Amino acid sequence: xxxxxxxxxxxxxxxxxxxxxxxxxxxxxxxxxxxxxxxxxxxxxxxxxxxxxxxxxxxxxxxxxxxxxxxxxxxxxxxxxxxxxxxxxxxxxxxxxxxxxxxxxxxxxxxxxxxxxxxxxxxxxxxxxxxxxxxxxxxxxxxxxxxxxxxxxxxxxxxxxxxxxxxxxxxxxxxxxxxxxxxxxxxxxxxxxxxxxxxxxxxxxxxxxxxxxxxxxxxxxxxxxxxxxxxxxxxxxxxxxxxxxxxxxxxxxxxxxxxxxxxxxxxxxxxxxxxxxxxxxxxxxxxxxxxxxxxxxxxxxxxxxxxxxxxxxxxxxxxxxxxxxxxxxxxxxxxxxxxxxxxxxxxxxxxxxxxxxxxxxxxxxxxxxxxxxxxxxxxxxxxxxxxxxxxxxxxxxxxxxxxxxxxxxxxxxxxxxxxxxxxxxxxxxxxxxxxxxxxxxxxxxxxxxxxxxxxxxxxxxxxxxxxxxxxxxxxxxxxxxxxxxxxxxxxxxxxxxxxxxxxxxxxxxxxxxxxxxxxxxxxxxxxxxxxxxxxxxxxxxxxxxxxxxxxxxxxxxxxxxxxxxxxxxxxxxxxxxxxxxxxxxxxxxxxxxxxxxxxxxxxxxxxxxxxxxxxxxxxxxxxxxxxxxxxxxxxxxxxxxxxxxxxxxxxxxxxxxxxxxxxxxxxxxxxxxxxxxxxxxxxxxxxxxxxxxxxxxxxxxxxxxxxxxxxxxxxxxxxxxxxxxxxxxxxxx
Numbered sequence: 001x002x003x004x005x006x007x008x009x010x011x012x013x014x015x016x017x018x019x020x021x022x023x024x025x026x027x028x029x030x031x032x033x034x035x036x037x038x039x040x041x042x043x044x045x046x047x048x049x050x051x052x053x054x055x056x057x058x059x060x061x062x063x064x065x066x067x068x069x070x071x072x073x074x075x076x077x078x079x080x081x082x083x084x085x086x087x088x089x090x091x092x093x094x095x096x097x098x099x100x101x102x103x104x105x106x107x108x109x110x111x112x113x114x115x116x117x118x119x120x121x122x123x124x125x126x127x128x129x130x131x132x133x134x135x136x137x138x139x140x141x142x143x144x145x146x147x148x149x150x151x152x153x154x155x156x157x158x159x160x161x162x163x164x165x166x167x168x169x170x171x172x173x174x175x176x177x178x179x180x181x182x183x184x185x186x187x188x189x190x191x192x193x194x195x196x197x198x199x200x201x202x203x204x205x206x207x208x209x210x211x212x213x214x215x216x217x218x219x220x221x222x223x224x225x226x227x228x229x230x231x232x233x234x235x236x237x238x239x240x241x242x243x244x245x246x247x248x249x250x251x252x253x254x255x256x257x258x259x260x261x262x263x264x265x266x267x268x269x270x271x272x273x274x275x276x277x278x279x280x281x282x283x284x285x286x287x288x289x290x291x292x293x294x295x296x297x298x299x300x301x302x303x304x305x306x307x308x309x310x311x312x313x314x315x316x317x318x319x320x321x322x323x324x325x326x327x328x329x330x331x332x333x334x335x336x337x338x339x340x341x342x343x344x345x346x347x348x349x350x351x352x353x354x355x356x357x358x359x360x361x362x363x364x365x366x367x368x369x370x371x372x373x374x375x376x377x378x379x380x381x382x383x384x385x386x387x388x389x390x391x392x393x394x395x396x397x398x399x400x401x402x403x404x405x406x407x408x409x410x411x412x413x414x415x416x417x418x419x420x421x422x423x424x425x426x427x428x429x430x431x432x433x434x435x436x437x438x439x440x441x442x443x444x445x446x447x448x449x450x451x452x453x454x455x456x457x458x459x460x461x462x463x464x465x466x467x468x469x470x471x472x473x474x475x476x477x478x479x480x481x482x483x484x485x486x487x488x489x490x491x492x493x494x495x496x497x498x499x500x501x502x503x504x505x506x507x508x509x510x511x512x513x514x515x516x517x518x519x520x521x522x523x524x525x526x527x528x529x530x531x532x533x534x535x536x537x538x539x540x541x542x543x544x545x546x547x548x549x550x551x552x553x554x555x556x557x558x559x560x561x562x563x564x565x566x567x568x569x570x571x572x573x574x575x576x577x578x579x580x581x582x583x584x585x586x587x588x589x590x591x592x593x594x595x596x597x598x599x600x601x602x603x604x605x606x607x608x609x610x611x612x613x614x615x616x617x618x619x620x621x622x623x624x625x626x627x628x629x630x631x632x633x634x635x636x637x638x639x640x641x642x643x644x645x646x647x648x649x650x651x652x653x654x655x656x657x658x659x660x661x662x663x664x665x666x667x668x669x670x671x672x673x674x675x676x677x678x679x680x681x682x683x684x685x686x687x688x689x690x691x692x693x694x695x696x697x698x699x700x701x702x703x704x705x706x707x708x709x710x711x712x713x714x715x716x717x718x719x720x721x722x723x724x725x726x727x728x729x730x731x732x733x
Contacts, residue, residue, distance in 0.1 A: 128151075162177070180217055186212070425437050482550075508538070590604060616640075
């Protein structure tokens with residue numbers, strides 16, 4: 001029986017009664033506010049009425065017994081059962097139609113299943129559970145009956161539970177236990193043990209390990225144990241490589257690996273690299289340390305191997321050199337093959353050196369033809385290398401002058417000068433403020449009188465001049481004006497009201513604290529990010545030579561509502577559509593759905609189910625946050641297509657159940673960075689989670705253990721803070 005599910009956890013908090021076929025509904029049980037989600041197969045209630053699904057039959061109409069199919073078209077076979085028990089321990093008696101050959105029990109707690117004809121089962125915690133029996137007879141007829149059981153289990157004060165994340169043998173165990181003042185005892189399944197809340201453990205071999213956690217609640221004198229099989233993979237295989245000299249500087253590399261390689265990482269020793277098994281590379285010098293590292297089929301890196309490469313074997317006296325220019329001083333580094341060498345440098349400015357790695361100071365910028373002659377006193381050979389060297393020399397120091405603005409001496413113009421070329425002027429105004437400009441002129445506003453201003457220039461060669469400083473006098477002459485304002489924030493759009501006082505026509509300058517400004521009297525400014533901004537208003541009374549600044553801290557809320565939703569059509573009725581809100585963010589208060597049909601706007605429901613009467617609709621979702629800010633997204637629906645397409649993960653290369661390894665193998669390639677990957681069953685219960693995805697390039701490769709999974713349909717979901725994508729996988733054992 002094929003089902004489509006939305007992953008919604010729901011709870012029920014009332015008792016269950018169903019006395020007979022004629023007395024199946026009690027009005028006190030009906031709660032129309034509960035949402036059933038996407039469980040869509042038709043069921044027949046014990047009152048003889050057909051419902052779209054058993055969730056609606058139970059929650060909306062109080063029906064506690066049902067079977068699959070319509071009441072007017074029942075299946076050829078019929079599943080049914082009775083049960084009895086107390087304290088969470090129940091005996092189930094199969095009363096299905098004759099000829100049944102297969103029984104599948106789902107006890108509704110996310111972990112209990114059985115293939116027995118009449119099993120017994122114990123619930124571990126109190127609650128209301130939907131227990132379902134699915135049968136199949138010899139002719140292939142399938143039928144499902146579900147009943148609601150309210151189990152009362154004696155109180156358990158503690159419960160052990162953990163998850164884990166494997167990073168090539170280094171495993172992080174994460175505790176999810178409940179209880180008070182817990183102590184932890186770990187058995188890592190490899191003969192070692194540990195303690196602590198969330199320990200790390202390093203395994204020495206790959207494989208399955210039965211890891212157990214025992215917790216002790218010293219407050220309630222409770223001890224509980226939880227075990228699970230964990231698959232651990234460590235890097236395996238050995239990398240090696242050979243190389244050969246094709247000519248001077250040209251080396252051919254051939255890599256090999258004893259296991260299965262997913263990637264190759266070459267480091268040629270000169271800052272360059274490659275990602276291919278066999279390659280050729282041209283060097284510019286002689287001696288280098290080349291290394292190869294390989295990632296195995298799980299993406300784990302094995303130990304690197306390195307060899308010393310002689311790229312100049314054809315000329316034993318080969319010489320070369322490199323250089324680094326650092327503003328007047330040039331550092332030269334020789335490269336040669338022998339140890340009995342005499343060096344002769346010519347710097348092309350009339351000077352020479354016999355050092356192996358000299359540092360030379362030039363007096364003027366320009367291009368110089370620098371040569372090195374290397375002579376070996378044992379091999380009696382020599383070689384010469386010459387290179388054009390471009391040298392940059394910064395000469396002189398900057399100077400500056402200043403002048404006060406006529407109507408306000410607090411505003412000072414600073415004008416710098418420099419005999420050489422400058423690309424940046426670095427000003428320190430002496431009042432705790434500084435700036436970097438591309439022009440030699442800058443204006444600055446002071447609040448008092450005497451300051452020490454300093455200037456340094458910087459050029460395109462990353463050279464800095466000496467720092468020069470001088471005294472600047474900037475005095476305020478009048479106090480006849482006052483700057484003031486208030487503000488009102490509306491979802492990031494802030495209305496500023498000017499309350500300034502002045503005797504004459506004022507000039508206004510607003511600094512909004514986000515590198516934006518304005519000169520209006522009462523501006524409106526739109527912020528892009530929620531934050532607390534320091535807002536400053538400067539007013540200028542040019543007649544009375546008064547300049548005042550008032551600053552205030554403004555808290556701005558900018559909504560981060562990137563509205564998005566998806567939808568699924570019901571398999572047996574494409575006009576019944578389940579909508580799922582994927583809007584990220586915190587503090588969402590309300591959802592308003594406009595289906596643009598005869599239905600009024602649905603408010604307060606995040607994930608509705610709606611029945612349409614036609615084919616083409618434009619559905620809009622408006623989301624509001626706790627600040628009263630809202631955003632809307634609309635999408636068109638095409639309900640009358642021949643086939644209903646299934647939502648799948650973009651760029652899934654492969655995602656399937658592998659019976660040989662009893663794993664779900666996932667190879668996922670995407671330009672989008674996803675944070676987590678989850679596996680859900682048909683009832684929306686999480687079977688697997690990994691929020692530590694490891695990328696190899698732009699790929700994710702995982703083997704999800706399927707040992708505990710039943711033969712049924714599962715949904716694989718990848719997600720980040722902005723979106724999630726789902727992919728259906730069928731496990732057949």
